[in-house]
Amino acid sequence: xxxxxxxxxxxxxxxxxxxxxxxxxxxxxxxxxxxxxxxxxxxxxxxxxxxxxxxxxxxxxxxxxxxxxxxxxxxxxxxxxxxxxxxxxxxxxxxxxxxxxxxxxxxxxxxxxxxxxxxxxxxxxxxxxxxxxxxxxxxxxxxxxxxxxxxxxxxxxxxxxxxxxxxxxxxxxxxxxxxxxxxxxxxxxxxxxxxxxxxxxxxxxxxxxxxxxxx
Numbered sequence: 001x002x003x004x005x006x007x008x009x010x011x012x013x014x015x016x017x018x019x020x021x022x023x024x025x026x027x028x029x030x031x032x033x034x035x036x037x038x039x040x041x042x043x044x045x046x047x048x049x050x051x052x053x054x055x056x057x058x059x060x061x062x063x064x065x066x067x068x069x070x071x072x073x074x075x076x077x078x079x080x081x082x083x084x085x086x087x088x089x090x091x092x093x094x095x096x097x098x099x100x101x102x103x104x105x106x107x108x109x110x111x112x113x114x115x116x117x118x119x120x121x122x123x124x125x126x127x128x129x130x131x132x133x134x135x136x137x138x139x140x141x142x143x144x145x146x147x148x149x150x151x152x153x154x155x156x157x158x159x160x161x162x163x164x165x166x167x168x169x170x171x172x173x174x175x176x177x178x179x180x181x182x183x184x185x186x187x188x189x190x191x192x193x194x195x196x197x198x199x200x201x202x203x204x205x206x207x208x209x210x211x212x213x214x215x
Contacts, residue, residue: 001038002197008033008174012091012123015169020116027181028191029173031198033087039192049110056108057094060145064104069097072134077105077124079131087174093124096135103138108145117144118153123166126158 010033017023031037057073064071078092095106105124109117121142128135142153172179181200188202195201 003036005034005036008085008087010087010089010170010173012089012120015166015173016116016119016123017114018169019165020114020119022114022116023187024184025182025187025191026169026172027177027179028187028193028198030175030177030179031193033173034177035197037193037197040194042192052110053108056110056145056147060106060108061095064095064097067099069099069104070134072096072098076134077128077132079127081127081131083170083174085171085174087170089127089170091120091124091127093121093128096128096132096140098134098138101138103135103140104143105135105140106143106145110147113144113146113149113151118142118151121153122157122162125153125155126162126166 010029014029014032018026018029061071061073073095074092077094077096079090081089083089093105094108095104097104097106105121105128107117107121107124121144125140125142128140129138139155140158141155142157144151144153181198183198183200183202185202185205191198191201193201195203
């Protein structure tokens with residue numbers, strides 16, 4: 001059963017693909033921000049992902065401890081940032097490691113690299129110093145850690161352009177819902193909003209046409 005939220009609630013990962021240009025259906029994020037709903041079942045192996053991610057997370061936390069950092073993980077880095085409209089932005093970073101004036105926020109990724117991974121860490125770099133006590137007054141550098149690679153993100157990337165992009169998208173997602181769904185099979189197949197709430201959802205892949213004579 002779908003129930004309207006009292007105030008828009010936005011999880012960071014609902015924004016990152018839109019900001020990175022990897023998704024186009026901003027309506028889906030608007031719907032999630034404004035409603036509690038029955039999610040479609042998924043064939044994603046959450047148990048295996050949790051085990052793999054947790055193993056990676058604990059290994060990276062120990063690496064930083066061995067290097068002399070004070071380490072904060074997951075729920076210790078959770079935040080809720082309320083805007084002027086009452087909309088709430090929420091999230092939690094995998095790791096924050098602090099040593100003196102040096103501070104790093106890291107997100108551990110077990111899948112393939114994506115630009116949205118970088119955007120997620122950039123949002124953490126922007127928001128954590130405003131919301132989490134052990135990040136107050138610090139300039140965070142970022143790191144996206146993959147199984148076989150890592151990408152460093154300098155704090156100079158947290159600039160007015162990022163702030164404006166985030167502000168505009170949050171205002172849009174938390175607004176009156178004037179946007180419409182932009183269904184495509186590639187996005188819909190990973191979306192947990194059912195046809196009951198999104199009548200234009202595409203569950204079938206487009207058919208391949210061979211009778212065209214073009215090539």
